[in-house]
Amino acid sequence: GQCAAVCPTGAVTIKNDVPSVWKAIYDDKKRVVAQIAPAVRVALGEEFGISKGENVMPLIVAAMRKIGFDEIYDTSFSADLTVIEETNEFLGKLESGAKLPLFTSCCPAWVSYVEEKHPELMPQVSTCKSPQQMFGSVIKAYAKDKYQDDEKETIVVSVMPCTAKKAEAGRAEFVTEGSKDVDIVLTTKGLADMIYESGIVFKELEPEALDMPFGMYSGAGLIFGVTGGVTEAVIRKVIKDKSHASINNVKFCGARGMEGIKEFDLPLEDGETVLKIAVVSGLGNAEQLIRKMEAGEAFYHFIEVMACPGGCIGGAGQPFGLRNTKRLRAESIYASDKQTQLRHADENPVIPDLYNTLLKDRTHELLHVHYHK
Numbered sequence: 500g501q502c503a504a505v506c507p508t509g510a511v512t513i514k515n516d517v518p519s520v521w522k523a524i525y526d527d528k529k530r531v532v533a534q535i536a537p538a539v540r541v542a543l544g545e546e547f548g549i550s551k552g553e554n555v556m557p558l559i560v561a562a563m564r565k566i567g568f569d570e571i572y573d574t575s576f577s578a579d580l581t582v583i584e585e586t587n588e589f590l591g592k593l594e595s596g597a598k599l600p601l602f603t604s605c606c607p608a609w610v611s612y613v614e615e616k617h618p619e620l621m622p623q624v625s626t627c628k629s630p631q632q633m634f635g636s637v638i639k640a641y642a643k644d645k646y647q648d649d650e651k652e653t654i655v656v657s658v659m660p661c662t663a664k665k666a667e668a669g670r671a672e673f674v675t676e677g678s679k680d681v682d683i684v685l686t687t688k689g690l691a692d693m694i695y696e697s698g699i700v701f702k703e704l705e706p707e708a709l710d711m712p713f714g715m716y717s718g719a720g721l722i723f724g725v726t727g728g729v730t731e732a733v734i735r736k737v738i739k740d741k742s743h744a745s746i747n748n749v750k751f752c753g754a755r756g757m758e759g760i761k762e763f764d765l766p767l768e769d770g771e772t773v774l775k776i777a778v779v780s781g782l783g784n785a786e787q788l789i790r791k792m793e794a795g796e797a798f799y800h801f802i803e804v805m806a807c808p809g810g811c812i813g814g815a816g817q818p819f820g821l822r823n824t825k826r827l828r829a830e831s832i833y834a835s836d837k838q839t840q841l842r843h844a845d846e847n848p849v850i851p852d853l854y855n856t857l858l859k860d861r862t863h864e865l866l867h868v869h870y871h872k
């Protein structure tokens with residue numbers, strides 16, 4: 500059965516999905532495939548006495564293998580796909596003169612907010628599925644192809660910093676060929692509970708690597724976990740000069756930092772276009788910006804919105820952290836990004852092949868969504 504943890508404000512009941520994950524793992528007829536979101540790796544260690552912000556991804560992988568997950572992948576992979584799709588959508592709109600700004604769509608709490616409070620803005624919200632949902636639909640299609648002859652059912656479990664991701668995975672729009680893109684969503688704290696329940700001594704695990712091919716990602720996908728990350732990833736794709744120095748310099752564009760509203764201009768290399776960009780975290784700040792636009796006091800081409808202050812590193816599914824903890828988590832994500840060999844989404848070597856095979860004629864179906872509400 501399902502256990503339930505009740506929100507102290509009485510506003511929401513958050514489903515505890517740990518029992519259903521155990522059930523799937525012990526079921527011989529199920530192949531349990533996991534995806535881990537960028538923000539999880541810099542927060543989970545705190546639960547086990549590891550210093551704040553430390554990237555413990557290799558230990559998470561080791562723990563999840565011991566627990567019994569069959570394949571373990573990284574949501575940063577599908578974040579790379581999101582960057583590619585969203586940048587194409589943005590440049591297409593810019594070229595055709597469609598109504599801008601384009602709002603990002605990775606944060607389900609933001610998408611629900613627009614549906615409820617500003618339905619008139621829905622056509623300007625990117626049609627890209629969030630990385631969680633893109634991962635789910637891609638992996639299900641991939642597994643269907645790869646494991647044609649075996650009877651096992653593929654179950655996608657995502658480990659997310661977020662409680663809103665549970666509701667997102669449950670939406671009717673995210674069912675492909677009768678199967679949910681993402682079956683079960685665990686929060687960071689939910690995964691910590693499973694590790695405790697297994698008696699694993701997390702700190703003493705030997706580090707392990709993710710599975711291939713969907714354990715491959717670029718730093719652009721990784722920085723989705725911090726406010727400004729999606730924007731910076733999109734800019735890395737938009738700029739034509741992809742030299743090391745040029746990609747590094749994007750960090751000075753104005754997207755980084757923990758402020759709730761960041762606004763900056765981005766001159767493109769054509770010498771003519773200057774993009775007006777805003778990066779927002781916190782729904783109150785988003786509302787403030789929308790009012791400013793409605794009053795005609797501001798215009799933007801592109802707006803990133805994350806509901807949680809600081810972005811997903813401060814999500815409601817993470818161990819509780821104050822401002823300083825969030826700062827350490829953000830710094831750790833940026834440090835890990837700098838250490839990846841691949842810094843922009845087009846460098847992810849798994850993706851071109853995917854576009855030529857699995858995604859051929861199916862990008863719309865597998866990577867985009869039209870919300871019905």
Ligand code: SF4
Nearest residue numbers: 606661806807811814
């Ligand atoms: Fe979830 Fe918060 Fe990230 Fe939005 S910003 S996806 S609500 S963790």
